[in-house]
Amino acid sequence: MNAEIYNYVDANLTKMIGTLSELVAIPSVKGKAVPGKPYGEECAKVLDKMLGIASSFGFRTENHKNRVGTIDFYPDGEPSLGILCHLDVVPAGDGWKTPPFSMFMSGGKLYGRGTMDDKGPAVCVLYAMKAIKDCGIKLSKNVRFIVGTDEENGSSDLAWYKKQAKLPPNVFTPDGSYPVINIEKGMIRGEISAKCAVGGTKSVISATGGTVINAVPESASATVVGFSDIELTLAAKNAGIGQLVTFKKDGDKTVITVKGKSAHASTPAEGINAVTGLCSMLGRLYGDDESTVMFRSLSALFPFGETDGKSLKIAASDEKSGALTEVLSILSYSKGTLTGKFDIRFPLCRSVERVKTGLEKAFAAKNMELSDFSGVEPHETSADSEFVKTLSKVYEDVTGARSGCIAIGGGTYVHDIEGGVAFGAEFPGEDCKIHSAGEFISAERMKQNAKIFAEAIIRLCK
Numbered sequence: 001m002n003a004e005i006y007n008y009v010d011a012n013l014t015k016m017i018g019t020l021s022e023l024v025a026i027p028s029v030k031g032k033a034v035p036g037k038p039y040g041e042e043c044a045k046v047l048d049k050m051l052g053i054a055s056s057f058g059f060r061t062e063n064h065k066n067r068v069g070t071i072d073f074y075p076d077g078e079p080s081l082g083i084l085c086h087l088d089v090v091p092a093g094d095g096w097k098t099p100p101f102s103m104f105m106s107g108g109k110l111y112g113r114g115t116m117d118d119k120g121p122a123v124c125v126l127y128a129m130k131a132i133k134d135c136g137i138k139l140s141k142n143v144r145f146i147v148g149t150d151e152e153n154g155s156s157d158l159a160w161y162k163k164q165a166k167l168p169p170n171v172f173t174p175d176g177s178y179p180v181i182n183i184e185k186g187m188i189r190g191e192i193s194a195k196c197a198v199g200g201t202k203s204v205i206s207a208t209g210g211t212v213i214n215a216v217p218e219s220a221s222a223t224v225v226g227f228s229d230i231e232l233t234l235a236a237k238n239a240g241i242g243q244l245v246t247f248k249k250d251g252d253k254t255v256i257t258v259k260g261k262s263a264h265a266s267t268p269a270e271g272i273n274a275v276t277g278l279c280s281m282l283g284r285l286y287g288d289d290e291s292t293v294m295f296r297s298l299s300a301l302f303p304f305g306e307t308d309g310k311s312l313k314i315a316a317s318d319e320k321s322g323a324l325t326e327v328l329s330i331l332s333y334s335k336g337t338l339t340g341k342f343d344i345r346f347p348l349c350r351s352v353e354r355v356k357t358g359l360e361k362a363f364a365a366k367n368m369e370l371s372d373f374s375g376v377e378p379h380e381t382s383a384d385s386e387f388v389k390t391l392s393k394v395y396e397d398v399t400g401a402r403s404g405c406i407a408i409g410g411g412t413y414v415h416d417i418e419g420g421v422a423f424g425a426e427f428p429g430e431d432c433k434i435h436s437a438g439e440f441i442s443a444e445r446m447k448q449n450a451k452i453f454a455e456a457i458i459r460l461c462k
């Protein structure tokens with residue numbers, strides 16, 4: 001490891017923090033497209049700022065139509081390594097104790113929207129390149145730092161850039177976590193729908209639950225008519241949601257509310273699904289129209305407490321990527337019309353088509369329909385490649401921590417990039433409140449990241 005680089009990074013921490021604070025001050029949330037600025041004014045502004053700083057450091061920069069910027073270590077030469085970060089951020093949201101777009105330092109932590117995702121890591125990459133340059137270390141291969149501005153809204157920036165330019169054969173993105181994420185499960189989002197005859201005196205009138213498709217829903221509610229307290233209490237108990245449910249009487253109607261626990265759709269077993277809990281209970285009621293029958297059918301496909309797709313007959317798992325997971329995340333039902341949105345993450349041993357066929361079959365058997373569907377295949381970069389082995393070793397050497405490859409259920413910025421992996425910048429076991437109030441990166445981790453990236457560049461491009 002290079003002592004000169006280490007000293008340089010340590011000595012330049014204040015400058016790194018200054019640069020990060022300049023970037024955080026630009027609220028680069030996707031905005032309305034204006035001519036020449038497809039993601040709005042602020043995203044164009046943050047890109048311009050970053051490229052200006054990189055150019056002042058002596059790197060060759062290029063702005064690709066305000067979608068993507070490139071920063072090359074050498075003015076010419078095809079790059080053999082690409083590093084990918086994004087400068088757009090998600091909206092601030094509520095709950096901040098400090099101003100989200102004015103970086104605040106306290107107790108060694110830098111608070112602000114984008115500090116960890118992904119402006120902080122981007123600053124670390126830039127200073128890693130600067131450290132190598134200023135320390136006079138010669139690389140025999142070029143490095144291209146690629147900064148995008150639409151990661152948080154579907155990565156259309158990269159999809160566009162891939163059509164304009166060839167990506168380097170090896171790409172890592174510090175937009176995930178350490179050590180090396182080389183496998184990302186496939187992802188499916190879809191909708192189940194059904195209709196039934198209603199109008200009975202004992203019936204489900206309406207039901208709703210969940211707000212976003214990629215999370216375990218933490219609350220759900222329904223209004224039913226004609227059921228006695230005993231029927232309702234017993235149904236809740238048999239559904240296993242006795243502790244989670246509350247009832248509110250309103251004449252012969254009852255409003256049922258179920259409180260669960262939220263979790264990311266890629267790790268649904270960590271949550272308690274309020275929607276499937278509610279459906280399980282409604283399916284245990286016996287009405288005099290078809291509404292309760294329909295919830296019985298839905299619950300048979302998505303039972304409360306199940307997250308592996310067993311009842312949908314799509315369960316699968318393999319050693320490298322783990323098990324398939326599914327979440328019924330959004331429910332909407334009114335006057336005999338039901339729709340449910342779901343999120344599925346599937347392992348390497350399955351394909352979008354195979355899971356889709358399984359779903360169609362399972363839904364049809366319950367007289368339900370797959371009414372909307374989109375899917376992305378899994379991503380894998382070989383753990384045995386020199387590239388991945390080098391990154392893994394760099395992390396181990398710089399941090400002294402155990403390294404290796406990991407598979408995740410979520411998708412990162414390199415999901416559609418062949419030979420791409422996520423490498424940092426969050427450390428295992430740390431929660432830097434990405435996408436939440438109080439997002440931060442610690443000054444210590446800034447230094448460590450810059451050292452890791454510099455070391456990775458040197459070893460991969462020497």
Ligand SMILES: [Zn+2]
Nearest residue numbers: 117118151175
């Ligand atoms: Zn990100």
